[in-house]
Amino acid sequence: MLPTINYCAERRILSVFLKGELDHHNTRPIREQTDIAVTKYRPALLVLDFSGVTFMDSSGIGLVMGRYKRMHDMGADLLIANPTPPIERLIRLASVERIVRIVYTAHSGTVKE
Amino acid sequence: MKTLKNHIKLVFPSHSENEGLARLAVSGFLAAEGADVSVIAELKTAVSEGVTNAIVHGYRNTHGLVTLEIKLFDSGRAKILIKDKGAGIEDITKAMEPLFTTAPEEERAGLGFAIMQSFCDKLRVRSAPGKGTTLTLEKYIYKR
Numbered sequence: 729m730l731p732t733i734n735y736c737a738e739r740r741i742l743s744v745f746l747k748g749e750l751d752h753h754n755t756r757p758i759r760e761q762t763d764i765a766v767t768k769y770r771p772a773l774l775v776l777d778f779s780g781v782t783f784m785d786s787s788g789i790g791l792v793m794g795r796y797k798r799m800h801d802m803g804a805d806l807l808i809a810n811p812t813p814p815i816e817r818l819i820r821l822a823s824v825e826r827i828v829r830i831v832y833t834a835h836s837g838t839v840k841e
Numbered sequence: 842m843k844t845l846k847n848h849i850k851l852v853f854p855s856h857s858e859n860e861g862l863a864r865l866a867v868s869g870f871l872a873a874e875g876a877d878v879s880v881i882a883e884l885k886t887a888v889s890e891g892v893t894n895a896i897v898h899g900y901r902n903t904h905g906l907v908t909l910e911i912k913l914f915d916s917g918r919a920k921i922l923i924k925d926k927g928a929g930i931e932d933i934t935k936a937m938e939p940l941f942t943t944a945p946e947e948e949r950a951g952l953g954f955a956i957m958q959s960f961c962d963k964l965r966v967r968s969a970p971g972k973g974t975t976l977t978l979e980k981y982i983y984k985r
Contacts, residue, residue, distance in 0.1 A: 749861060749864075751860050751861065751864075751889055751893065752857055752860055752889075752893040752896070752897060753857035753858050753860050753861065755948075759948065783864070783885070783886075783889075784886075785886050785889040785890055785893065785956065786890060786893075786949070786950045786951075786952040786953055786956055787893065787948075787949075787950075789950040789952055790947075790948035790949055790950040791948065793948070793950060794948040814882055814886075818886070818956070821952075821955070821956065821959060822950065822952055
């Protein structure tokens with residue numbers, strides 16, 4: 729089963745709630761769906777919410793960096809929200825937090841579908 | 842290292858959906874052996890990187906078999922082999938440099954080897970162009 733993403737757009741903020749295992753196999757459809765939503769809403773801020781991500785390898789880092797480039801080219805910002813400890817460790821190992829800010833929100837882990 | 846305590850070997854075609862299968866095999870094997878949970882998480886990630894490399898780079902534009910072998914020794918050390926008979930690596934030193942990738946258009950981060958090195962006690966790469974690549978990952982699996 730291919731993963732799907734949930735997102736919500738309000739004013740110029742697009743929040744994408746990533747779900748499942750972010751490996752090479754699953755990242756491609758997630759990337760495509762995220763890019764479709766970005767093209768549709770042209771947000772000033774894209775928030776990638778990791779609270780529903782159960783596994784991530786370097787494919788997830790590639791996804792973040794690719795979206796960072798895309799948002800940067802549009803003059804928009806990117807935030808990483810609610811990574812679990814192992815995911816945050818990987819993000820820090822890749823030094824991604826130097827260019828993309830990590831935030832924690834109150835609804836962390838309680839996102840309903 | 843000495844005596845072999847347990848051993849599995851899994852051979853699968855280089856389809857990307859098998860990346861998840863390889864991770865399941867690693868976590869299932871290690872959990873049954875009572876490995877530390879953080880070690881399981883690290884080895885799952887390292888194996889995911891290695892198997893993805895075999896599929897994305899080893900068998901680029903082609904298909905073949907990937908072999909995953911896990912050996913657990915009495916000493917508590919696990920030795921994991923990831924083998925492909927694909928393209929092989931021209932320059933291993935270059936391939937292991939963080940952020941180096943031959944597949945930027947696929948948004949590969951170039952961090953596979955860096956992650957495997959950081960999450961394992963030992964990593965060995967044997968490769969010959971046209972013949973394939975064998976990765977050997979080693980790690981002590983119990984709580985220290």
